[in-house]
Amino acid sequence: MTDTPAKPPAVPLDQLDGPAHQLHFESILDSVPDAMVVTNEAGIILAFSRAAETLFGYTAAEIIGQPVNRLMAGRDRMNHDTYIGNYMRTGHRQIIGKGRVVIAARADGNLFPVDLKIGEARIGDYCLFTAFIRDLSEQQNAERRMQAMQSELAHFSRLSAVGTMASALAHELNQPLTAVANYLEASRDLLDSPDPEIREVLRGALSEAATQAVRAGEIVRKLRSYVSRGEVDARPVRLTALLADAIALSKVSRERADIPVIVEVARDADRVLADPIQVQQVVINLIRNAMDAMAGQSDAQIDIRAMRLDAGGLVEVEVCDNGPGLSAEMKDSVFKPFATTKAQGMGLGLSICQTIVEAHGGTIRAVPKPSGGTCFRFTLREDKDNLAT
Amino acid sequence: MLIPVRDIRRIAVVDDNLAVRDSLQLLLGVHGYEVEAFAGSVGLLASTRLAVYDCFVIDLKLGGPDGPHLLSSVRARGFQQPAILISGWEVESLERLAADAGFASHVRKPMMITSIVDEIRRVLRPRESRPPD
Numbered sequence: 001m002t003d004t005p006a007k008p009p010a011v012p013l014d015q016l017d018g019p020a021h022q023l024h025f026e027s028i029l030d031s032v033p034d035a036m037v038v039t040n041e042a043g044i045i046l047a048f049s050r051a052a053e054t055l056f057g058y059t060a061a062e063i064i065g066q067p068v069n070r071l072m073a074g075r076d077r078m079n080h081d082t083y084i085g086n087y088m089r090t091g092h093r094q095i096i097g098k099g100r101v102v103i104a105a106r107a108d109g110n111l112f113p114v115d116l117k118i119g120e121a122r123i124g125d126y127c128l129f130t131a132f133i134r135d136l137s138e139q140q141n142a143e144r145r146m147q148a149m150q151s152e153l154a155h156f157s158r159l160s161a162v163g164t165m166a167s168a169l170a171h172e173l174n175q176p177l178t179a180v181a182n183y184l185e186a187s188r189d190l191l192d193s194p195d196p197e198i199r200e201v202l203r204g205a206l207s208e209a210a211t212q213a214v215r216a217g218e219i220v221r222k223l224r225s226y227v228s229r230g231e232v233d234a235r236p237v238r239l240t241a242l243l244a245d246a247i248a249l250s251k252v253s254r255e256r257a258d259i260p261v262i263v264e265v266a267r268d269a270d271r272v273l274a275d276p277i278q279v280q281q282v283v284i285n286l287i288r289n290a291m292d293a294m295a296g297q298s299d300a301q302i303d304i305r306a307m308r309l310d311a312g313g314l315v316e317v318e319v320c321d322n323g324p325g326l327s328a329e330m331k332d333s334v335f336k337p338f339a340t341t342k343a344q345g346m347g348l349g350l351s352i353c354q355t356i357v358e359a360h361g362g363t364i365r366a367v368p369k370p371s372g373g374t375c376f377r378f379t380l381r382e383d384k385d386n387l388a389t
Numbered sequence: 390m391l392i393p394v395r396d397i398r399r400i401a402v403v404d405d406n407l408a409v410r411d412s413l414q415l416l417l418g419v420h421g422y423e424v425e426a427f428a429g430s431v432g433l434l435a436s437t438r439l440a441v442y443d444c445f446v447i448d449l450k451l452g453g454p455d456g457p458h459l460l461s462s463v464r465a466r467g468f469q470q471p472a473i474l475i476s477g478w479e480v481e482s483l484e485r486l487a488a489d490a491g492f493a494s495h496v497r498k499p500m501m502i503t504s505i506v507d508e509i510r511r512v513l514r515p516r517e518s519r520p521p522d
Contacts, residue, residue: 031414031415179406180412180499185416189420
């Protein structure tokens with residue numbers, strides 16, 4: 001369909017007010033992304049958007065004037081006249097103002113699931129019904145793609161650092177957020193129009209914006225549930241080995257890989273219970289944050305220390321930088337998602353670190369270093385059965 | 390406000406995300422542009438109407454060949470209309486990447502800081518007889 005020359009669908013002029021209005025209406029018919037079908041109260045099609053032409057395989061010219069139930073299948077086809085009849089007689093709404101899934105029929109006879117939303121507009125004595133039809137088969141494909149990407153993301157994050165995961169996540173989040181921004185911008189531009197059809201488009205745009213905002217929230221929620229997925233595989237590990245791996249990984253493809261990292265693990269702090277890959281991600285993330293905090297500093301140095309705490313059977317690990325330190329403002333929000341001072345950052349790294357540490361039964365906090373800089377300290381459970389001798 | 394449809398500008402949008410395509414289609418439609426949206430390179434390149442577009446809006450990462458590849462295929466067929474690169478990936482040198490590939494402009498998703506509508510107006514401006522801002 002996209003290859004055929006543009007042809008504005010015929011709109012019944014007599015139902016609308018004048019040429020300027022019709023131009024608006026036609027541009028809406030051409031640009032509204034969902035298929036849009038306008039009928040009168042007898043169920044006769046009066047307008048058919050470009051997207052509807054693509055979806056159903058009819059041209060506007062051939063379908064206008066036909067009964068709308070030609071676009072439906074099965075039960076919905078038979079019941080349609082009854083629905084409208086009931087509504088006109090009793091005002092009982094079976095579908096108007098609500099969305100529902102129905103089966104639609106293409107010109108070639110193929111059936112497919114659609115989400116149908118119907119709005120009602122009264123113009124003088126006329127009653128017009130505007131149906132917005134969204135092809136669910138495509139949406140179902142999109143869902144599948146999303147799932148594939150998520151499992152890829154999950155796999156990805158197992159192998160690489162939280163930072164990389166956050167960047168893939170940023171992209172995932174950017175898609176629905178872009179849609180939100182666009183729908184809201186379009187809505188603002190439509191806000192002043194009193195035309196009932198345009199009000200319907202506005203309503204549709206706002207509800208799409210809301211849907212996409214919820215989707216963005218879902219992505220974050222799924223990510224959190226992924227990293228905190230209850231069953232942490234905490235097993236006896238040696239902290240020295242874990243830290244050495246994390247330091248090596250944190251320097252991969254980093255400009256400041258030459259910053260010295262000093263490690264000091266107390267003899268009685270080496271045996272801990274941890275999911276090594278997850279705790280490695282925490283350490284990598286803290287090291288990379290420290291590198292970023294000391295950008296351009298010639299005396300940059302990172303100190304990592306681990307010591308056994310006197311109480312609670314815990315080992316504390318600290319990662320310290322000698323950068324400028326956290327601002328008072330950041331100190332309180334540093335673990336909150338999306339709190340960031342980095343131009344390229346998502347502000348998720350430390351939030352994910354916190355989730356991982358807490359899933360291990362530990363805590364994480366940021367403390368200022370007296371000599372300048374910041375220390376991030378987190379605790380892990382010690383491995384009581386294998387205490388160093 | 391809807392812009393009266395006089396001299397209609399046609400925009401081809403290529404993005405593999407359905408929500409992004411839909412929302413751009415509506416937004417640009419509201420601003421009086423005629424929009425055709427494609428889910429990937431193949432769709433756009435299969436179009437026999439490449440000549441009718443006034444501007445291409447192309448996502449950086451598409452399934453298959455990426456945005457810069459797509460634009461070079463379009464250029465190779467002799468079409469020189471301005472193009473805007475959009476990206477949701479944090480690419481540090483998006484400016485340079487876009488310029489090197491022959492894009493007139495670029496917009497980072499989620500398009501909250503730079504308006505795609507403003508960018509389209511800007512790249513189409515030489516053809517519009519409007520006074521300079």
